[in-house]
Amino acid sequence: xxxxxxxxxxxxxxxxxxxxxxxxxxxxxxxxxxxxxxxxxxxxxxxxxxxxxxxxxxxxxxxxxxxxxxxxxxxxxxxxxxxxxxxxxxxxxxxxxxxxxxxxxxxxxxx
Amino acid sequence: xxxxxxxxxxxxxxxxxxxxxxxxxxxxxxxxxxxxxxxxxxxxxxxxxxxxxxxxxxxxxxxxxxxxxxxxxxxxxxxxxxxxxxxxxxxxxxxxxxxxxxxxxxxxxxxxx
Numbered sequence: 606x607x608x609x610x611x612x613x614x615x616x617x618x619x620x621x622x623x624x625x626x627x628x629x630x631x632x633x634x635x636x637x638x639x640x641x642x643x644x645x646x647x648x649x650x651x652x653x654x655x656x657x658x659x660x661x662x663x664x665x666x667x668x669x670x671x672x673x674x675x676x677x678x679x680x681x682x683x684x685x686x687x688x689x690x691x692x693x694x695x696x697x698x699x700x701x702x703x704x705x706x707x708x709x710x711x712x713x714x715x716x
Numbered sequence: 717x718x719x720x721x722x723x724x725x726x727x728x729x730x731x732x733x734x735x736x737x738x739x740x741x742x743x744x745x746x747x748x749x750x751x752x753x754x755x756x757x758x759x760x761x762x763x764x765x766x767x768x769x770x771x772x773x774x775x776x777x778x779x780x781x782x783x784x785x786x787x788x789x790x791x792x793x794x795x796x797x798x799x800x801x802x803x804x805x806x807x808x809x810x811x812x813x814x815x816x817x818x819x820x821x822x823x824x825x826x827x828x829x
Contacts, residue, residue, distance in 0.1 A: 609759075638816070640819075645725070645821060645822075646821060647806060647819040647820055647821040647822050648760075648806070648819040649819075650816070650818075653816065695759055695760070697759075697760075699815065701815075702748075702765075702767060702815055704750060704762040704765050704815075705752075705760070705762060705817070706762075707759030707760045707761070708759050709757075709758050709759045710757070710758065710759055712757075
């Protein structure tokens, strides 16, 4: 079955470390997105990509970086410049007007 | 800029009772509107969407929503709630006329037996 796979499910980061969250889809969707979810704040857009080798900043891109070298993959790196990275990260994809398909998320905790 | 307000942080209903979750949006033109549901620790699932046409939209799991331009609202309804409907519900509006949603802060639905 087609879907979006996010890994790992749980991730722990030490202060000053960069970490990369994986997002892979086999839905043949053109667009992919990264959201951050904090309790009581809904979802906030970090980055999105509507085509391979191109991506745009969302509302809270500072301290994050992405790449889109393949249609299927859209990894997110949380850099040491992100001062408050503890959150639930959700990846999504879409094709046309069909609405989003979400992955099951990665919970990142700073230790 | 577009925005979405979900006035209720928590809603508690009894199983079998009807449900209405409120959503108000701010956008100058006809918006693209969405409702998503999230179970604990999971991603979001699309319940329904409105782009144009009939203002009463049917979705999955027995949910429906009505677009009311005069009230800038897109409230979600279900005639009879099941215990499995307990979850977080998010309303969203397409940003800048696109299909990329801006999400509300969510409403947590609690279902009593």
